[in-house]
Amino acid sequence: MVIQILRGLLFAVGLLVSIPLVQADGHLTRDEPILPLPSHIELDSRKVHLGNILYHDVRLSADDTISCAHCHNLETNGSDGQPRSKGIGGAVGDIKAPTVYNSGFNFVQFWNGRAASLEEQIGGPINNPIEMGSSWPQVLAKLNADPAMVSAFSQIYQDGITEQNIRDAIATFERSLITANSPFDRWLLGDETAISELELNGYLLFKDYGCTSCHQGKNVGGNMYGYMGAIGNYFSDRGDELTQADLGRYQVSGIDDDRHLFKVPSLRLAALQKFFFHDASVSKLEEAIQIMGRYQLGRKIPNEDVSAIAAFLKSLVGTHPQLVKP
Numbered sequence: 139m140v141i142q143i144l145r146g147l148l149f150a151v152g153l154l155v156s157i158p159l160v161q162a163d164g165h166l167t168r169d170e171p172i173l174p175l176p177s178h179i180e181l182d183s184r185k186v187h188l189g190n191i192l193y194h195d196v197r198l199s200a201d202d203t204i205s206c207a208h209c210h211n212l213e214t215n216g217s218d219g220q221p222r223s224k225g226i227g228g229a230v231g232d233i234k235a236p237t238v239y240n241s242g243f244n245f246v247q248f249w250n251g252r253a254a255s256l257e258e259q260i261g262g263p264i265n266n267p268i269e270m271g272s273s274w275p276q277v278l279a280k281l282n283a284d285p286a287m288v289s290a291f292s293q294i295y296q297d298g299i300t301e302q303n304i305r306d307a308i309a310t311f312e313r314s315l316i317t318a319n320s321p322f323d324r325w326l327l328g329d330e331t332a333i334s335e336l337e338l339n340g341y342l343l344f345k346d347y348g349c350t351s352c353h354q355g356k357n358v359g360g361n362m363y364g365y366m367g368a369i370g371n372y373f374s375d376r377g378d379e380l381t382q383a384d385l386g387r388y389q390v391s392g393i394d395d396d397r398h399l400f401k402v403p404s405l406r407l408a409a410l411q412k413f414f415f416h417d418a419s420v421s422k423l424e425e426a427i428q429i430m431g432r433y434q435l436g437r438k439i440p441n442e443d444v445s446a447i448a449a450f451l452k453s454l455v456g457t458h459p460q461l462v463k464p
């Protein structure tokens with residue numbers, strides 16, 4: 139009898155401590171709202187290589203001064219660390235540059251989702267008068283005048299240098315920008331010791347407060363839209379005049395209900411950012427967490443919990459050969 143009870147107890151304890159791993163995306167992971175990033179996806183390595191070169195090529199801008207990397211520096215966090223990006227001739231944009239890392243996992247591109255794919259997104263900065271200020275005919279003419287480029291393209295694409303092939307190569311390169319193997323992902327994959335007690339506690343709070351209702355999946359965001367200010371009016375409390383960029387998805391759809399609706403940003407590299415939110419209104423991670431609690435969940439998050447959530451967000455930062463961690 140005693141032995142049976144003991145056995146029952148041991149079994150119950152075993153259930154509690156054993157890691158129930160489930161099959162997700164081809165590997166075993168914990169049954170959680172956040173999924174690990176794949177360390178590798180099948181991509182044509184020749185396109186990745188060419189895309190990397192194009193990504194750093196200033197000839198994509200009108201006056202040969204600005205490459206994609208100018209605003210999306212891969213060594214820092216795939217962004218420019220500025221509240222607003224400076225483009226051609228020092229022109230200043232109206233919204234914070236997001237990271238390009240893991241952008242291949244976003245369901246749409248841009249804060250307001252106006253590009254359906256990475257391929258489509260690339261036309262944005264090239265043609266934008268305050269970013270690269272160029273045009274496809276200009277870009278094609280410059281690259282076609284370079285025999286090394288002509289040869290590089292012709293080895294991969296039958297029709298050589300075209301707008302579509304430039305988009306294809308850069309987008310393929312961007313899909314390779316994955317920050318895998320973060321401590322949190324290693325924990326998801328079953329490594330008990332990968333994160334600290336504080337980080338684990340931060341994750342449990344992140345779930346308990348309801349952050350995962352919007353920040354979820356592989357990218358801890360990037361798979362749905364959400365209002366900035368689901369509860370309470372963030373914009374009137376902010377005080378600054380409303381900008382076009384603040385309108386979010388309304389800019390694309392013209393539908394009233396889409397005012398202040400944004401693509402929920404990925405939090406994978408949030409801990410490396412210098413500024414938070416589309417308007418870069420905040421420069422401290424802890425403050426960003428508090429604002430989220432207040433305007434998305436109607437909760438005042440105590441400082442202790444904020445610190446734990448911040449620690450969890452830091453554990454989401456993975457590695458990539460070009461990313462230099464601070």
Ligand code: HEC
Binds near residue numbers: 237268
């Ligand atoms: C002058 C600075 C600048 C340059 C140059 C630039 N970008 Fe951006 N990029 C931005 C800003 C700002 C945004 C956000 C715009 C928005 O959402 O309305 C952005 C958004 C993006 C996004 C969307 C990411 C997301 O999470 O929604 C991708 C991908 C991207 N850029 C890639 C590129 C590529 C590729 C190039 C080169 C062809 C490039 N950018 C050139 C500033 C720049």
Ligand code: HEC
Binds near residue numbers: 348353400404426427
């Ligand atoms: C209702 C959906 C929703 C919920 C719930 C939510 N968020 Fe957000 N989160 C968003 C949206 C939308 C943005 C972008 C807002 C903007 O830029 O104006 C955002 C932005 C952020 C940012 C800034 C990211 C960046 O790139 O600037 C952080 C950090 C963040 N959220 C953390 C959290 C935390 C922590 C919680 C829980 C306490 C949480 N969020 C709950 C939708 C949500």
